[in-house]
Amino acid sequence: MNRILTLLVLTGLVAAASCSQSSDSSSGNAANSSGGGKKITIALLPKSKGNAYFISCNKGAEKAAKELGVDLIFDGPTDPDPAKQNEIVENWITLGVDAIAAACENKEGISTALRKAKSKGIKVITYDADALPDAREFFVNQATPQGIGYALMDEAARLCDSNGEFAVITGSLTAANQIEWRKFIEERRAAIYSNMKLIAVRPCDDLKDKAQSETTALLAAYPDLKIIVSTTSLGVPGAAEAIKQAGKTDKVKNIGLGLPNENKRYVHEDVTQSVILWKTEDLGYLAVQAANAVVKGTLKPGDKTFKAGALGEYEIQGDNIMLGKPFIFNKTNIDQFDF
Amino acid sequence: MNTDKHGFKKLLFRHETILLFVLAAEWLYFNSVGRNFGSLDNTFDIMRHSVEIGLLALAMTPIILTGGIDLSVGSLLGLSAILFGKLWRDAGLPIPVAATCTIIIGALAGGLNATLITWLRLPPLIVTLGTFSLFRGLAAAITHGADTFTNFPATFLFLGQERWLGLPTQAWLFIGVAVVLWLLVHRTTFGRSFRAIGFAPEGARYAGLPVERRVAMVYVLSGIIAALAAIIYTARLGQAKADAGTGYELFAITAVVLGGTSIFGGMGSVPGTLLGVAAIAVLNNGLVHARQPREVAGMLTGALLILALSSSALPKMLASLRARWQPSASDTQQNKTA
Numbered sequence: 300m301n302r303i304l305t306l307l308v309l310t311g312l313v314a315a316a317s318c319s320q321s322s323d324s325s326s327g328n329a330a331n332s333s334g335g336g337k338k339i340t341i342a343l344l345p346k347s348k349g350n351a352y353f354i355s356c357n358k359g360a361e362k363a364a365k366e367l368g369v370d371l372i373f374d375g376p377t378d379p380d381p382a383k384q385n386e387i388v389e390n391w392i393t394l395g396v397d398a399i400a401a402a403c404e405n406k407e408g409i410s411t412a413l414r415k416a417k418s419k420g421i422k423v424i425t426y427d428a429d430a431l432p433d434a435r436e437f438f439v440n441q442a443t444p445q446g447i448g449y450a451l452m453d454e455a456a457r458l459c460d461s462n463g464e465f466a467v468i469t470g471s472l473t474a475a476n477q478i479e480w481r482k483f484i485e486e487r488r489a490a491i492y493s494n495m496k497l498i499a500v501r502p503c504d505d506l507k508d509k510a511q512s513e514t515t516a517l518l519a520a521y522p523d524l525k526i527i528v529s530t531t532s533l534g535v536p537g538a539a540e541a542i543k544q545a546g547k548t549d550k551v552k553n554i555g556l557g558l559p560n561e562n563k564r565y566v567h568e569d570v571t572q573s574v575i576l577w578k579t580e581d582l583g584y585l586a587v588q589a590a591n592a593v594v595k596g597t598l599k600p601g602d603k604t605f606k607a608g609a610l611g612e613y614e615i616q617g618d619n620i621m622l623g624k625p626f627i628f629n630k631t632n633i634d635q636f637d638f
Numbered sequence: 639m640n641t642d643k644h645g646f647k648k649l650l651f652r653h654e655t656i657l658l659f660v661l662a663a664e665w666l667y668f669n670s671v672g673r674n675f676g677s678l679d680n681t682f683d684i685m686r687h688s689v690e691i692g693l694l695a696l697a698m699t700p701i702i703l704t705g706g707i708d709l710s711v712g713s714l715l716g717l718s719a720i721l722f723g724k725l726w727r728d729a730g731l732p733i734p735v736a737a738t739c740t741i742i743i744g745a746l747a748g749g750l751n752a753t754l755i756t757w758l759r760l761p762p763l764i765v766t767l768g769t770f771s772l773f774r775g776l777a778a779a780i781t782h783g784a785d786t787f788t789n790f791p792a793t794f795l796f797l798g799q800e801r802w803l804g805l806p807t808q809a810w811l812f813i814g815v816a817v818v819l820w821l822l823v824h825r826t827t828f829g830r831s832f833r834a835i836g837f838a839p840e841g842a843r844y845a846g847l848p849v850e851r852r853v854a855m856v857y858v859l860s861g862i863i864a865a866l867a868a869i870i871y872t873a874r875l876g877q878a879k880a881d882a883g884t885g886y887e888l889f890a891i892t893a894v895v896l897g898g899t900s901i902f903g904g905m906g907s908v909p910g911t912l913l914g915v916a917a918i919a920v921l922n923n924g925l926v927h928a929r930q931p932r933e934v935a936g937m938l939t940g941a942l943l944i945l946a947l948s949s950s951a952l953p954k955m956l957a958s959l960r961a962r963w964q965p966s967a968s969d970t971q972q973n974k975t976a
Contacts, residue, residue, distance in 0.1 A: 348932065374932055379884045382875055386687050390926040393680040394673055407788035408877035411799070 338370055341590045342391045343583070344384060344401040345375040346428065351560070351638035352579055353402065356427070359580030360400075363587035366608050371587065372396065381405050388412040392419050398590035401435070402427035410434035422593040426586040432618065436593055436600065439586045440619040441577045444476065447530075447556065448483020450625040454573050455528050456492045458552045463525035466499040466517050468510050468538055468555070470531035480530045498524065503534050510537025518545050529555025535574060539565035559628050559636040566633050574628040579638055581610060582622055589620055653898035656949060657913040660942070664920045672927030680923065682806050686798070686874060688919035689808045690715065690867040690883065692912070694890035695897075696819045697863035699911045700856040702894055703823065705836040705903025706755065706762035708857065711864045711890060713773035714747050715883030718868035720777050723787025723878035733794045741865045747773065748861020752854035762857075770887070777880040787878040798873025808870045815863060820908040828852065836903025893918055896943050917942065 343360050345353030357373045364371035372391070376383035384404055389412055391399055399416055403409045403425055413423050413434040426439035455465055467484070469477045481500065488495055498521055503510035514527060518541065527538045535555035539562070542551050553565070554573040565571040588607035592598035598605055605613045605620055614621045628636060669676040694711045701708050718740050725736035747769070754765040797807050823829035831852050834842040843849045872878045897914030899906025921942070922935045 372929065374926070377932055377936070379881060380886070381877075381879055381881055381884075382687075382690075382871065385875055387926070387932075389683050389687070390680075390923060393677060393683055394927055405786065405875075405877060405879065407786060408875045408879070411795075411876035415799070 338368070339398070339591060339594050340370040340372065340394075340396045341398045341400065341587055341594075342372040342374070342396045343586065344387060344399065345373070346384075346402050346404045348373075348375040348377050352558070353427075355579040355636070355638040356402075356583030356586070359578075359583035359585075360587045361583075362580070363584040363591075363608060367588070367591050369587070369591055376404075381408055384409050385412040388416060392416050392421060396421060397594045398422040398424070400424050400426055400439075400586040400590045401430065403430045404428070406430055422590060424586065424590050424593060426582060436618065437589055437598070437615075438619050439582065439589055439622065440616075441582050441622045442625055443621065444479040445483045446621075446623070446625055447575070448480045449487045450575050450627070451480070451528055451530065451554070451556070452484045452487035452492065454554055454575060454627060455526050455552075456488075456495055458554065458572055459495070459525045461492050462494045464496050464498045464521060464523050465526045465528055466501065466521065466524055467497065468501055468503050468513060468527060468529040468531065468534035470503065470505045470534070472500070472502045477530050484528070484530075503529075503531065503537060505531055505533055507533045507537040507540075510534040511541045514538040514541035515545060518542070518547060518551065524551055526552040526554065529553075529557070531555070532557040532561065535571060536561050536565060539570040543568070543570045558638060559633050560638060562628075563633055566628070566630055569630075572629060574633070575625050576628065577622055578626045579636075581626075584608070584610060585613065585620065585622060653946070653949075654907070654910050654913060656946070657897065657910065657917055660946075661913060661917050661920060664917065664924060668920070668924030668928055672924055673929075675924055675927040680927070682801070682809075684919050684923045685809045685812075686806045687923065688915055689806075689812045690871045690874075691886055691889045691893065692812055692915040692919075693815060693863050693867040693870070694886055695893040695911050695915050696815055696908065697860040698890045698894045699819065699897075699899055699906060699908055700823055700829075700832050701762075701860055702891075702899050702901060703829075703832040703836050703903055703906050704853055704856055705839065706853065706856070707766060707891070707901075708751065708762065708860050709766040709887050710747075710751060710769035710773055711860060711867075712883045712886035712888075713770045713777070714744060714861060714864040715868045715871060715886060716880055717747070717773040717777040718744050718865040719872050719878040719882040720781050720785075720787065720880055722865075722869055722872060724780065726790070727787055733791065737869050740869060741862055744861040744863075744865025744868070745858050746861070748858040748864070749854075751861070752857035755857065756850040756854050774880070774884075777882075781880045785880075787872075788876060790872070790876055795873055795876055798870055798875070808874070811866070811870065815866070816908065816912060823908050828855070832856065833904050836900075836905070889918070892939065892943055896946050898946075 341364065343357065345356065347353065360371060360373065374387055381404065385408060388399060392415060399421055401409060401413060410431040413430050417423050417434065423435040424437045424439065425435045427441060429438045467481060469481065471477065488497065499517055501513040501517065503513055510529065510533060514537065517524060529535045529538055535553065535557040538553050542548060542553055548570050553571045554575065556576060557574045558576065559574060562571050562574045566574065585607050589598060589605060592605065600618060602615055605615055607613055613623065674680055697711065698708060721743055722736055722740040725731045725739050726733060751765055751769055754760050755762050800807055802810060823832065831842065831847050834847060835849055835852060839849055868882065871882055893914040894911050895901055896917060897910030899910060918939055921938055925935050
């Protein structure tokens with residue numbers, strides 16, 4: 300008899316835990332079956348579910364879903380097994396979603412599942428990190444090397460009135476993306492800011508400690524140095540710590556690519572002036588808008604622009620929808636962002 | 639002794655019945671609230687997604703029966719996957735040869751566990767905790783953590799992604815392994831000796847059983863099956879990377895224990911393990927179709943495990959309570975009912 304009891308408890312538990320949202324999903328189903336137009340379901344796949352970066356993407360995605368009146372599913376791996384993203388996508392295929400927007404952890408691996416989704420008539424786009432081109436229709440590209448390089452140079456020049464010496468802290472001297480970004484920094488400098496002079500490029504091996512010691516050395520070697528520009532996210536707080544400890548907060552400025560949360564403290568202490576990245580909420584918003592438009596057929600291969608609801612018009616290069624210019628986080632706005 | 643054994647058998651039977659009911663309840667529930675849960679495509683998805691963990695759980699069953707444990711299976715899956723990729727892409731071997739070599743490597747890796755456990759008499763928990771790190775570390779070192787093997791031929795991907803004779807291809811392999819394990823554990827003297835070793839290794843030794851050889855056998859078997867799981871995993875994803883199968887050892891152990899195998903060894907069954915795997919797989923899949931957040935799956939699996947285990951322990955506890963406090967026993971019973 301105890302066993303029967305246990306059985307009842309067990310089934311009760313499964314039922315109870317699922318009840319919380321079953322009303323939700325049944326109403327979704329009802330909306331699907333009744334009414335003239337079928338409600339579109341868009342599934343948004345982050346690299347990992349608990350990551351603040353993607354939670355912030357999802358905020359924007361929810362906004363877009365609300366405006367468009369579509370059903371949004373946000374789900375992603377909670378453990379590090381690389382097969383999880385595939386399993387989630389395969390589950391969505393049988394669930395019968397209309398579109399999938401994926402940020403891909405494993406380019407080749409996930410493409411297998413995305414191709415399968417495509418072959419079942421599901422529209423597939425990627426955002427943040429691309430899959431293989433044949434596995435999706437569009438990639439929502441958050442930043443080009445040119446956009447990043449130009450934004451860093453423009454901001455550096457703005458902070459030093461387009462005049463003076465600057466140094467670059469890079470992840471490594473050989474990484475392809477870093478070389479690419481430095482190329483565009485130089486291109487911009489040569490074209491517009493010829494009074495600014497790049498005096499040193501130092502690698503920090505993506506270590507905060509190394510960024511700090513390299514910056515300390517730079518500060519000692521170049522007394523006229525006006526600004527440090529980091530092209531790697533751990534470079535910014537590392538350089539900030541060095542500037543602060545050298546007591547040069549007033550003399551030397553500090554900017555770079557990075558996440559708001561890592562830099563908030565230094566931004567408020569006026570050690571770091573600007574952190575450059577993109578608005579993750581807009582990335583999520585754009586991804587859902589694009590997925591919806593592909594389902595509706597209003598966004599097709601070959602289009603040159605895409606109008607994404609409240610955010611307006613976006614440029615399309617090939618099959619990449621461009622999020623546009625990077626966003627600058629500074630003292631006035633950094634507290635609004637949490638990632 | 640004889641009646642005791644009979645009692646255990648009865649208990650096992652009951653545990654499996656409970657699991658079967660749980661499984662049926664899960665299925666009915668998800669079929670009623672979930673979208674497209676009961677479809678054939680989804681049933682095949684559930685199979686595909688649980689074959690690797692299912693294989694590891696099958697391999698783990700005789701190990702736990704002998705009172706041992708193998709924490710290294712998930713890591714060995716990762717190592718086997720990238721070695722398979724390396725043999726195929728870098729050494730240029732045809733897929734069948736590379737697969738055979740991988741399975742031999744799996745057997746050797748299992749042999750390493752077996753040697754350390756039986757020759758040096760080290761506890762399995764410690765040995766396999768060591769190889770858990772060793773195998774994963776080797777996999778990461780060989781690929782520098784970044785190298786990914788991909789672009790496998792379609793004939794190979796067929797194994798992981800297509801259907802053959804009406805079922806997902808890999809399901810046939812799984813059924814084959816399950817039948818072999820069932821025969822081994824339930825229809826041969828080997829199976830009986832695993833249980834005897836699990837109950838009392840010294841007793842088994844005095845009874846003349848080749849304890850070391852039998853224990854070594856289950857760990858080598860586990861290595862072979864982990865390598866097989868690695869090949870299926872690679873075919874399903876179309877990629878082999880050093881982090882393949884991270885955390886699978888715990889899923890496998892959970893399934894085995896949920897299936898009624900005692901973690902101290904001596905009792906358990908292959909059908910129980912299969913039901914345990916199915917109960918977890920259906921739960922994980924069903925929650926997606928019922929549009930529940932993924933985190934709930936972990937929570938419910940844990941709750942399921944604790945409840946299943948207490949359901950086995952509860953009658954014993956109640957019986958002892960009843961024996962101790964004869965007058966208040968009925969009260970306890972009523973409290974439980976309420």
